[in-house]
Amino acid sequence: ERGGVTFGKGADMTDGVWGKLCALTSLSVCLWVCGAEDSAMENIVTEKKAEESHRQDSADLLIFILLLTLTILTIWLFKHRRFRFLHETGLAMIYGLLVGVVLRYGIHVPRDINNVALSCLVDSSPATLLVNVSGKFYEYTLKGEISASEISDVQDNEMLRKVTFDPEVFFNILLPPIIFHAGYSLKRRHFFRNMGSILAYAFVGTVVSCFIIGLLMYGCVTLMKHIGHLAGEFFFTDCLFFGAIVSATDPVTVLAIFNELQVDVDLYALLFGESVLNDAVAVVLSSSIVAYQPEGDNTHTFEAMAMLKSFGIFLGVFSGSFALGVATGVMTFTKLRDFQLLETALFFLMSWSTFLLAEACGFTGVVAVLFCGITQAHYTYNNLSPESQDRTKQLFELLNFLAENFIFSYMGLTLFTFQNHVFNPIFIVGAFVSSWLEMVQGLAVFLGRAANIYPLSFLLNLGRRNKISSNFQHMMMFAGLRGAMTFALSIRDTATYARQMMFSTTLLVVFFTVWICGGGTTQMLSCQRIRVGVDSDQDNSVGIGPDGVERRSTKQESAWLFRVWYNFDHNYLKPILTHSGPPLTATLPSCCGPLAQCLTSPQARENEVQLRDDDSDLILNDGDISLTYGDITVSTDVAGVHSSGAPASGMGVSSEEALDRELGISDHELVIRGTRLVLPMDDSEPPMPLDPHRHREL
């Protein structure tokens, strides 16, 4: 009996309720009837089965498409009426929730014979399983492990299981375009100006936040263990893992509002840059926490070697992904300007292959794609024809939009349809435990963020001339929303009890932050009296912000390392990799003449004389100005660029000014794109008479 094959067929098809494990009656009789005359009928049955399953799949996918359509129509209404309290992602979640409730409680799909689940008792779980049915072989592929308690659910809720996606879909299909778009649309000028602070927030901040949350959660878990509310194992590494995934902030809601209201560009750059790099750090951090495997029997003790190894993995994977992304971004040196379709297709394929290459090499595809996007925006973008520049931007904008809203509506849906957390004992026993857990964990999340933002800002302010003011700090604290990345990381593995609890908690954290923090952004902005309506191209001309702190020249932040890099980039990398910038023949020492000749592209060479003139003018002028005016504050110069009033060496300022100008020019279109949403667009609609948001200052 034990070595036999056990399978069960619920004979009761009308009421749709299947028995539990006991219904899996063990039958050891296998019919081996090779009926040639039956094969035709069997084929028909198999075809019908496949067709039925395909129809069901189409209908399920249609639910999501209609959800997205509904979201788009409602967003349009909101944008039209200038509602800002609910972002499209929050809306997508609400619609997802509603559909989830309907699917969970509203629809009872009558069961049919096709969904019979067999239980076959063997001693290994291979990737491919061959099943011998009456002399015919069927191939099965491994989907995953399920716990014993869910077996009845598997049979019971075929419908709910159908609308559940493979978690890897998020990581491998939906997340890459979102992350790539973030990198590709980074406002590079302000990003590079605040690079030091952004890197500090992203690296130090995320690690600190991860450990703080991990420790707090470990405290909670220990407490739960003492009072007996813990139904499974929950190790310190699990807590750390939770800390890592919850540290990935995604202020997409806040940034959308910042864009609409044209909030201070430095705050925008700090938040956006931090959140983008945050995601990358959190992904690598979580994978290196998973990789923490001390040797010996007790696998959850502290061991220095394993810890060092994890740290090594973190560094290795991060730098590997970084290098791969930058390398592919740089390599996309397209000369296909004449055929926009081919150019766009190539650009798209190269970005995707970066992801796949990194994954195939064992690095993190998402991180590689992020840096690929940044590099492509910096170099490849300049090589594209103007039409392809538009096409690629629009394409990734669309992909980002669709993927983001899909993820958020799926998040809403999964709160009710995800079986593992709905049927988890701790959720079934009582709502009390879970809600208490949620409150504490919510607190931990915020504490983690606070421990990240405030001390770091204090330290950074010691070195920054343009201080990060306290209202900026409050705002960054407030904008620590969790989003797509956190969700994708937490849904990726829901096999163990600890992970399931994490997933459920993460879901609630995301809901809370997106609705409360996202919805309260405008209130928070006006409460913190943060300047809105800033034209990002003129922000330097405003000397004193409303907070009374001098905030003009953030340039001193860019240290010598950055200046060195900028000079190298401007003089050597840009000319080699793009058609813009000065030709190499002008920047390389004369001894490298032949090399320079051969590396300079024909287009750059054609414009050589003109470019050389322009460029030397620029550099000389800038140098002249800063040398001449020295310590005096100059508000404008001929080119519309404002030199800083701080004491600085001529060359340093000149290169920074040139950087600013250059990045500013390339960014211009992105800036326009970003602010398009605020323009009064519908002529047929009269303007709101009582809309306070139309004032430039809240």
Next chain:
Amino acid sequence: ERGGVTFGKGADMTDGVWGKLCALTSLSVCLWVCGAEDSAMENIVTEKKAEESHRQDSADLLIFILLLTLTILTIWLFKHRRFRFLHETGLAMIYGLLVGVVLRYGIHVPRDINNVALSCLVDSSPATLLVNVSGKFYEYTLKGEISASEISDVQDNEMLRKVTFDPEVFFNILLPPIIFHAGYSLKRRHFFRNMGSILAYAFVGTVVSCFIIGLLMYGCVTLMKHIGHLAGEFFFTDCLFFGAIVSATDPVTVLAIFNELQVDVDLYALLFGESVLNDAVAVVLSSSIVAYQPEGDNTHTFEAMAMLKSFGIFLGVFSGSFALGVATGVMTFTKLRDFQLLETALFFLMSWSTFLLAEACGFTGVVAVLFCGITQAHYTYNNLSPESQDRTKQLFELLNFLAENFIFSYMGLTLFTFQNHVFNPIFIVGAFVSSWLEMVQGLAVFLGRAANIYPLSFLLNLGRRNKISSNFQHMMMFAGLRGAMTFALSIRDTATYARQMMFSTTLLVVFFTVWICGGGTTQMLSCQRIRVGVDSDQDNSVGIGPDGVERRSTKQESAWLFRVWYNFDHNYLKPILTHSGPPLTATLPSCCGPLAQCLTSPQARENEVQLRDDDSDLILNDGDISLTYGDITVSTDVAGVHSSGAPASGMGVSSEEALDRELGISDHELVIRGTRLVLPMDDSEPPMPLDPHRHREL
């Protein structure tokens, strides 16, 4: 033993060769050891396994991405040098073939323990299988049936199996954008002018071709059965099915060259329209042939009722899909002009939901998507903002390009990696049989096409004033390439022996037609002395073609039914569904005034006065001209539209002229896009001195 579980592990891992069925040693021992201390290690092993599998998947996908990248780069080179003998699809196939050879013979992946395939003996094949491994449950999903002869292959060629996609991917992911793009980019003016002939070719032609090929193939099969070369069952319905799938022409190669050389627009419209509708007819035809199921024991006899049922299915599915596509296309009545991103996303989602809705309803998604595309191009396109018009066109152009090249490169790859036909006895026994089969089948395919084109053209010419000249007929005969649709239909089901033989043959037919017919298009054009370099906006002014046949006024072809439809469309549908066209208040009888007021959009109402003036001017002028000049041939008129010299009633001509003009205006951008490839584009490259294709006439 029989009722037990049989599973086999090939102990020999070094040479990678697995035994045949005999290697599947039957072991009935199942270990039921619940080791709690082992669970952590087991989890790690499972994770490692999943990670390894994910890496492998990434690497496999990367192969395809790099294949596409390579294709794009080579296409660019070809376009740059103006090579026309090999189209991008042919090129993609060649690269696919090369990679297929390398994968098949070049790479030996060392087998590891993870790929163990178990053979589990049960008496049913459910969609979901639960496997009990040492007390843990794993979930498996049904992938499909495999024949007994392939079991060793399943175990042997994990690598080749990995690069094999689920056939449904083609039908549900890759084909819809291709077909939608075809519908969306249909040159509507010339399509509507030649509608009668196109419908005749598509419906009558495809059905005739299907039956001719089916009959010929049945003759071959009978012959093969007599000489004993047939190793399995091959019924008449199988032959008809083969006829149906091979009747789907896909002259993408020929049309690309037509576009580049600006070949006669009527020929272009005939070919393109025929091929687009052909696909739709072939899909529905093949599914209704599959649905032909006579009752009783002998399932392959002729039965009038089953035949009638199949015919009913054909009509039902086709008209259902048509109605659904048109309905969704019409419903996409977007008012989101101000938010281009939302607009584009909505447009994309609506097109996709058409496909899913049709599939969920049991209709054919591809057909629905085709008519959705045509309808959206006709109505929705006018409602979109200019930016979204560009965006949607570019998006679907890109998707079409990627999907098409992916399918063709996969076709090349699959010739060597598809296991079912490589290991099929008829292919292993000798190349002779297959090549002979191919020759005969090739002949049948061409005979089918000939039986389609020539008699139909004869009949159509009886009713057409603008005869389809014999060189056009030869060209259409020659351009009967098979492509993506044929491939997708044939790979969809490769379970039985007959289907496998069909698939292999289809593959060879596609290769042959794409390379030989596609490559010889320019030669064929010059051989048939078909006019090239025709500006599609001026083609009416050329009275006599180089073939000496009068070919100016195709308008008489459009019968009264079409005129009635056009008037209805222009006066009522367009005003209701788009912002263009005359306002309803002008076209509806005065008794319907309130209704007209409420249906007319604000934009249309704003432009009401201006539009009414324009429109009435147009109609009056046209009427005047045709009434005045009656039977006299007029070469030009004021508006640049050429009235026909045929006797016709004033109103009829006037509406056709208006149709022509209107469709022409809307088509203009598409025409420009289509001909963009011929413009001399690269300035840095000197023009080819010896390129004969630069002359306008070959």
